[in-house]
Amino acid sequence: MLKSGAVRVLGTMSGTSLDGVDAAVIETDGVTIKAFGDSGYRRYSAEERAVLRAALGRWPDEPGVAEAAALVEEAHAELMAGFSDVALAGFHGQTLAHDPQGRGTHQAGNGAVLAEALGLPVVWDFRSADVALGGQGAPLAPAYHFALAKWIGAEAPVAFLNLGGVGNLTWVDPRKPGPEAEGALLAFDTGPANAPLDDLMQARRGVGFDEGGVLAATGEVSEPVIERFAEHRYFFKMPPKSLDRNDFSNLDAAVAELPDADAAATLTAAVAVAVMRGAEHFPAPVERLLVTGGGRKNPVMMAMIAEGMSCPVDAVEEVGLDGDMLEAQAFAYLAVRVARGLPTSFPSTTGVGAAVGGGEISYPGETG
Numbered sequence: 001m002l003k004s005g006a007v008r009v010l011g012t013m014s015g016t017s018l019d020g021v022d023a024a025v026i027e028t029d030g031v032t033i034k035a036f037g038d039s040g041y042r043r044y045s046a047e048e049r050a051v052l053r054a055a056l057g058r059w060p061d062e063p064g065v066a067e068a069a070a071l072v073e074e075a076h077a078e079l080m081a082g083f084s085d086v087a088l089a090g091f092h093g094q095t096l097a098h099d100p101q102g103r104g105t106h107q108a109g110n111g112a113v114l115a116e117a118l119g120l121p122v123v124w125d126f127r128s129a130d131v132a133l134g135g136q137g138a139p140l141a142p143a144y145h146f147a148l149a150k151w152i153g154a155e156a157p158v159a160f161l162n163l164g165g166v167g168n169l170t171w172v173d174p175r176k177p178g179p180e181a182e183g184a185l186l187a188f189d190t191g192p193a194n195a196p197l198d199d200l201m202q203a204r205r206g207v208g209f210d211e212g213g214v215l216a217a218t219g220e221v222s223e224p225v226i227e228r229f230a231e232h233r234y235f236f237k238m239p240p241k242s243l244d245r246n247d248f249s250n251l252d253a254a255v256a257e258l259p260d261a262d263a264a265a266t267l268t269a270a271v272a273v274a275v276m277r278g279a280e281h282f283p284a285p286v287e288r289l290l291v292t293g294g295g296r297k298n299p300v301m302m303a304m305i306a307e308g309m310s311c312p313v314d315a316v317e318e319v320g321l322d323g324d325m326l327e328a329q330a331f332a333y334l335a336v337r338v339a340r341g342l343p344t345s346f347p348s349t350t351g352v353g354a355a356v357g358g359g360e361i362s363y364p365g366e367t368g
């Protein structure tokens with residue numbers, strides 16, 4: 001078990017946008033952030049991405065999953081081997097399917113394989129325990145968002161928005177003593193973020209994403225599509241709630257007849273509408289919305305979000321954080337919490353009945 005006090009821990013995340021693996025070191029005792037360390041990125045090649053894409057929506061033992069898992073493990077091992085002097089690692093894996101009310105949640109990649117390859121204890125399978133206890137299994141970054149709100153010295157409620165493949169929003173009251181306190185957090189997935197737009201760009205332009213929002217900037221938003229989207233039943237569900245990457249795939253069909261630029265503008269506007277509908281659930285107004293994830297680099301998306309919010313909307317860099325690495329850092333932080341027996345999710349973040357510490361710890365030498 002982990003010695004007390006802060007440790008250097010390496011966290012990794014392979015997100016729903018399927019772009020690559022992020023890895024980042026932080027120093028923490030699982031409660032307070034002491035320092036941020038180095039970070040790295042390992043892009044998936046087009047071939048690798050195709051293997052992952054083909055396995056989306058699949059469950060363990062289904063075709064293509066073993067190949068995807070092996071690829072995820074290899075890419076992580078490659079990236080993680082470049083870090084030294086860490087006590088522990090957190091490995092999220094690649095979500096292939098997420099159906100918390102039905103079949104569960106599936107992150108490809110086995111932490112035991114990485115523990116062996118790296119000679120490090122590895123915490124992994126962060127979401128299953130929460131789902132088994134009736135939670136959504138996502139989002140899990142909120143406990144870290146609470147620590148970040150303290151780190152930036154916030155003294156009133158703030159919100160963190162992650163714009164990855166899917167969007168997720170965390171409302172934080174930093175005046176509470178900890179993330180487990182009543183009224184400290186409310187978190188949920190907002191709706192689609194970059195995934196539908198990325199898919200459109202891939203299908204129509206053969207590129208991975210709308211860099212800088214350049215295509216969307218030249219298009220016109222289709223009001224009928226947006227009006228229909230804003231009435232989606234997901235937005236009427238009370239949080240906590242979570243999504244799978246392809247849960248809003250009917251959006252693809254809704255923009256199918258639109259010219260490229262109008263389709264891109266409309267999918268970008270849909271992200272902002274989902275955030276706005278999400279913010280309606282905030283228990284109290286926030287002093288600012290801090291945006292992390294790749295979508296913060298899309299000025300068109302950011303402007304549309306800012307237009308719909310009644311508080312300042314800024315990239316997390318404005319408060320000295322790294323929006324490319326924040327989720328990897330979150331899984332470093334959560335790994336330490338698991339190793340210390342601290343909870344990682346709460347009724348107000350995943351809807352689980354009581355606070356739970358998800359995650360399994362694998363040690364080198366346990367397998368084979």
Ligand SMILES: Nc1ncnc2c1ncn2[C@@H]1O[C@H](COP(=O)(O)OP(=O)(O)OP(=O)(O)O)[C@@H](O)[C@H]1O
Nearest residue numbers: 015016017164165166194209211212293294297298
């Ligand atoms: N310069 C940019 N301009 C526009 N969009 C960008 C830019 N850079 C990144 N993105 C978008 O951000 C996406 C990647 O975001 P990120 O790395 O946060 O996702 P992720 O971590 O895979 O997803 P999730 O948080 O859902 O797990 C890209 O697929 C792209 O759509």
Ligand SMILES: CC(=O)N[C@H]1[C@@H]2OC[C@@H](O2)[C@@H](O)[C@@H]1O[C@H](C)C(=O)O
Nearest residue numbers: 016095098138139140141166168327
């Ligand atoms: C099941 C799953 O992998 N969900 C991801 C996904 O990507 C964004 C959103 O959907 C969020 O729910 C979650 O990731 C972040 C890191 C989280 O758990 O907080």
